[in-house]
Amino acid sequence: MGRDEKAWLNTALEPLPETFRISLHRSDRRWTIEQVKSIGAVEIPWMPSETAFMMPFARGKAPEGLPQRLMALLHETGRITRQEAASMLPVRLLTASQETLALDMCAAPGSKTTQLGERLHPRGVVVANEPVSGRLNMLVSNKSRLGLANIVVTQHDGRHFGRLPPPGFDAVIADVPCTGTATTRKNRDVWWDWTPKESRKMFKMQVDITARGASLLVPGGHLVYSTCSLDPVENEAVVAEILRRCPYLELVPLELDGITLHPGLTSWPILDESGTPVAPQEADELPFFAPAHLGPDERMALGIGEIGQEQGIAAQLPLCLRLWHDDNDTGGFFVAQFRHRMDSQDEQVAKAYRSRRASRRDDDWVPTVKAPPKPTANSVVEAEKDVVAHVEAMYGVDLTPFSLWQRGKRLNLAPPMVYERLFKPAAPTNKGDIWGGESFHPVRVV
Template identity: 50%
Template sequence: MGERSGEDGLLAQAEIAPLTGLAESLGIDRSKWIQVATKPLPETLRLTMHHYDIEWTRKQLIAMGAVPLKWSIGNEAYQLPFARGQAPRDGTRELLALLHDTGRVTRQEAASMLPILVLNPQPNELLLDLCAAPGSKATHAAERMAPTGVVVANEPISGRVNMLASNRGRLSLHNVMITQHDGRHVGRIPKPGFDAIVADVPCTGSATSRKNKDVWWSWSPKGGRTMFQLQVDIASRGAQLLRPGGTMVYSTCSIDPVENEAVIAELIQKCPWMEVIEIDESNVDGLVWHQGLTAWSPLDEQGKVSERPQDVPFFDERYLPPSDGAILNALSKTRRLYPQDNNTGGFFVALLR
């Protein structure tokens, strides 16, 4: 394994990491992948929609060199001219912290804005976020739905519930209710159910290499296979809680098809009342992304395509591409985002009804 210190150590590890093998197996150019996926993310943020001095805040951001993320339709979002967490110490760092702490902006990775942009929740709706902490997606939805829409932000882990409550308070959001349940066992509400659900499930983070360098050393192909059942179970619970005609977004910060397309294939077989629907591209106009996969191959622990899929650790037939043509057609409606597409992290989203 490569040394973890310095850029040379990172690049050396990227050359041999199973994560690079995963990217290659998906048809991503190896050199482009390593070039972009080893670089720090730019600082990005959302401008709070209903803050009383939004004009002043916007001027401060533009003065810092902020550039609008034009594909963030319905929410002003910006990319700043420095790496995440590396604001200059000329007053910029202090001002940016002040803007965030006072609820004028929310620092958020650009890719993680996608679930709410895709779901497009509306006022007067009731939305459930199954795995809400630290709260960037729940608060994003709440701002768009205010003042008449309500977000139920659920988080099972006590320490993360505190972060969720802090972010709700930081933004002075009165339409967010916080609950603490295992996402697989969230209780029912009176019929007809939730209008919209966010299932941004726990994952291996294989698409987070630009903000979490440890992924280059820690990620292995068996990780997604160990997460699969948890992801299916959380998404299935969401499907059970959704009202007829309601919409649910499933998302991960992983590019592993076992955590993404394979989960969606299993979900629509397990919950036959659910269907994958087309994403309205006008909600993210200008974003470069890719259709979901309909073919992929299991990898061994070195990140190589295995000649005998049944021999990889924790193998299950459900991790393979489905043979049903209708399901394959549904998977093509999902979307993948790669780091080199828009100078972001990677992401996966699927919209279901």
């Protein structure tokens, strides 16, 4: 893939340096910066000023004494968040503002979620989704450790994430499950278990998660797709398939000073289980192979797909970005950003809200308003007024700038956007009917 093999291997197996983010929303941020600089922290040049740092020691190998104790205490008290530099890229590159409602589709353990939460604080909101219960606990712990009120945690299979009220999400991050072949600097054993068929097995899930995120994206909104894999089948091939399935999306150029990044590939080999390239016309015999794994040029040569569409995809793929281990002393990474094109002829809502069934009804048809299920002891509900008044009186605080939520005996603060865009409005069903408002249903909030 255009790399010097020896030079790349010399870096790809070296331990990663310790890197972390400074918590932006804390009042003692300046003190934290002074403390980490005193033990050798150096700014990461492509992150905003004094928001992320690299230490002069390997990941998890702080020298005994003050550096080791200080790093542990700063992390545990929410003043810093340990995070690989490469994994900071999706949020760094995402187009968003402090008025953004964002969805992180595969959020655990929470480093990108909290990075985005800090960026959108205090008005914007992140819906952080994680389907796996064990990983969900890590996500909730990281949110609590930082005390971020603008993160709403949900538990769904990202491929089938429910319809929240329209118009949809302003921004989506799809940092999808992958083979992790770019993580050799922290996981040297990753390649012992990897063969080319593993990437082909991941492809469909990666496409389905990303396509669902795209369907929930408002016109004009942005979706970032990313992996920590080197394999084009998990990267450019997924991006190409999303452009085929979602013709309302386009890739947008990404630029970032202070870091060396490389354009996406337009052609790549398909490998057999020994790692040997296979001719495209013979790839059908490979385990889990699908024609969508091929690059646009190879597809056109085999007469697959519509020529104009494939040519357009080939022209866009260089807008993806690849990060290689040996250019910036990081792990490897892949990232691309889509935009939902604005179309003045369409309703200004996400594709998921445009019900085909509803459009086939008679002109005088009126959707049925369905009552959401009754809350249970584990449901997140709007806080009772007398509870809020009691807390205000006890602590002498004014809670009117917030929306407040209860789950059992726990009371949570959140920005008003949670109530205004996620809870209060009605949400359409897939049959064109409507779930009545004043509920998070059909999304499971935890």
